[in-house]
Amino acid sequence: MATNEGKAFSSIRIIGSGLIGTSIGLALAARGVQVEMLDLDQKAQKLAQDLIASEISGAPEVILFAIPASALAETFEREFALNPGSKFIDIASVKTKPQVEVSRISGGSSRFLATHPMAGREIGGAASARADLFEGRTWIYCPTYADGAQVDSDVLETGLWLIKSLGATPISMSASRHDSAVALVSHLPQIVASLLAAQLKGAKSEDLDLAGAGLRDTTRIAASDPELWQEIISSNAQEILPLLINLQNDLGSLIESLDDPAKVGSFIAAGNEGRSMIPGKHGGKAREYTQLPVVIEDKPGQLAALFDECAKASVNVEDLTIEHSPGQFTGLITLALSASDAAILQKHLEESGWNVHAPR
Amino acid sequence: MATNEGKAFSSIRIIGSGLIGTSIGLALAARGVQVEMLDLDQKAQKLAQDLIASEISGAPEVILFAIPASALAETFEREFALNPGSKFIDIASVKTKPQVEVSRISGGSSRFLATHPMAGREIGGAASARADLFEGRTWIYCPTYADGAQVDSDVLETGLWLIKSLGATPISMSASRHDSAVALVSHLPQIVASLLAAQLKGAKSEDLDLAGAGLRDTTRIAASDPELWQEIISSNAQEILPLLINLQNDLGSLIESLDDPAKVGSFIAAGNEGRSMIPGKHGGKAREYTQLPVVIEDKPGQLAALFDECAKASVNVEDLTIEHSPGQFTGLITLALSASDAAILQKHLEESGWNVHAPR
Structure with missing residues (x-):
């Protein structure tokens, strides 16, 4: 039927x-x-x-x-x-x-x-x-x-x-539309993450101890399976190649103007613009969530207690990141919420004695 | 004193x-x-x-x-x-x-x-x-x-x-040691994330709707402040320049050999190796956490309920990611835990009726 x-x-x-x-x-x-x-x-x-x-x-x-x-x-x-x-x-x-x-x-x-x-x-x-x-x-x-x-x-x-x-x-x-879309949103990020992570080979471990959440997030997918990805990249090389050449040109321009603060600023601003185009959840436009940082003790039960508070305050956590300092046993949880939910939760957590920082 | x-x-x-x-x-x-x-x-x-x-x-x-x-x-x-x-x-x-x-x-x-x-x-x-x-x-x-x-x-x-x-x-x-370390672990990731995000300018929104957690993580820090970063990059240009030239060389080699699956595989494998050198929390060596995927309904209280279960099972969640499908109202939470904690939690969640997937 x-x-x-x-x-x-x-x-x-x-x-x-x-x-x-x-x-x-x-x-x-x-x-x-x-x-x-x-x-x-x-x-x-x-x-x-x-x-x-x-x-x-x-x-x-x-x-x-x-x-x-x-x-x-x-x-x-x-x-x-x-x-x-x-x-x-x-x-x-x-x-x-x-x-x-x-x-x-x-x-x-x-x-x-x-x-x-x-x-x-x-x-x-x-x-x-x-x-x-x-x-x-x-x-x-x-x-x-x-x-x-x-x-x-x-x-x-x-x-x-x-x-x-x-x-x-x-x-x-269409197949060509699909391949061109995934070249941009999936294959290019994979290549860039692998390219960046490969630069860490041979680095001193004391230097890598200074790595923060930025390096970890940027290279997360660099842990992907080489066999799988050599198949994917090779079979979509035609769509990926022009993207890599654009990337190479932009990198070349940056190298040329690394001593020019205004040009470096424009380069970072172009990244801001591209980043803001990535849609948020539910396929909607990227929403500007409010980031609410909370310092917790890094031991079992703390995340649970924190999310209990979120439930009590009836707020919806859209995303979150966990960050640790080297050698330290506290953790920084950054919750992403709508601006109104962030205000409600901040007040609720402060009243309940949590170490909550100002939203941004 | x-x-x-x-x-x-x-x-x-x-x-x-x-x-x-x-x-x-x-x-x-x-x-x-x-x-x-x-x-x-x-x-x-x-x-x-x-x-x-x-x-x-x-x-x-x-x-x-x-x-x-x-x-x-x-x-x-x-x-x-x-x-x-x-x-x-x-x-x-x-x-x-x-x-x-x-x-x-x-x-x-x-x-x-x-x-x-x-x-x-x-x-x-x-x-x-x-x-x-x-x-x-x-x-x-x-x-x-x-x-x-x-x-x-x-x-x-x-x-x-x-x-x-x-x-x-x-x-x-030493100052030079510091500057060389942050060039690698902080300034280079910032530049690479900005470079990648800038490639999204002008992309069609239907294409960006296919973006997953990979693109989002890889470009997260591309939202950073241009004024701050033009200062940082300009004042450390001497340390950053050789890193960018290495990156440019590696990118050039990849472009040359994009049609050669074995070389593409080696390129992804080099990224695996670099990624594995980033230390985990508490300044220790990067630990291979077990990833435990859990599908939850995307509504207030679900994360709290999930972390309640983590607390009941007395396991320590090391990290987590939240992923959403476009247009859908379920969320995929991937918890990172030690292998033993993952086994305990998987059993506990399954017995409590959660939609928990096999760890990896």
């Missing part, structure tokens, strides 16, 4: 038993779909099969690729030849390359829906899989091809049902 | 009534020191004086400069000529330049202690000042000059007393 919830299906072969593939398998099996898990890595396949404990009878209605982008062309060609009546879906982080590769196979493009679940870090393997990994996440899908070809409506409806039944929100986008 | 707590003093003139100067004034006045607040900006000066409500009789025993680095040479020369018997301290973010400038004035260097409190963001003005701003923070001081000159012991003891009585931890360092 095709509805605005998409079209249900009864069997799926999932090729690739990593975190994403296995999580999809778990979620679909829980909804009564027959699931077959495959992987070139026999241990991963066995683990995924054991976790999901489902099997399929007959040809799979849907075949989903949860494999590295470099393996897609060959795998799709084989599976499409063997199961021409199936519906095909992939979930790789880059979308133009799979569409181009599938288009090379006669009749392939109309049966293949390119998608990308925006589900945080794709690390962890089958052992970390969770049926609820996609709940509340955005899931991009690409119903048209660059040459104007369309994905068949039965394949599209199947993909939409899969996305929605996993609790995600489908968003339609 | 000179002790390992330093040597107390009874009066101070603080030149510069911004956040740092006024916070020092508040803290010292609370300890019975006579405080005079000055500022070129009459409104700032009046506010600081009203807040601190203290005055000095006679010549100030200590004169502290809490002014932009570019104003130090002239201000020191004037104050030193008028009060040759005083002890002089500064708190600017860069330390070689003030030492060099003070050395040009005969007899100046032995009476001037260059220091730098590592007290988070130096924004906000007198209105945001807090006597406890420095509690638990590291505070660098530079007892020697590049030419081997020493700060007089009475000046040094006075500086140490000031630092310790404000609750900070003094750390001795």
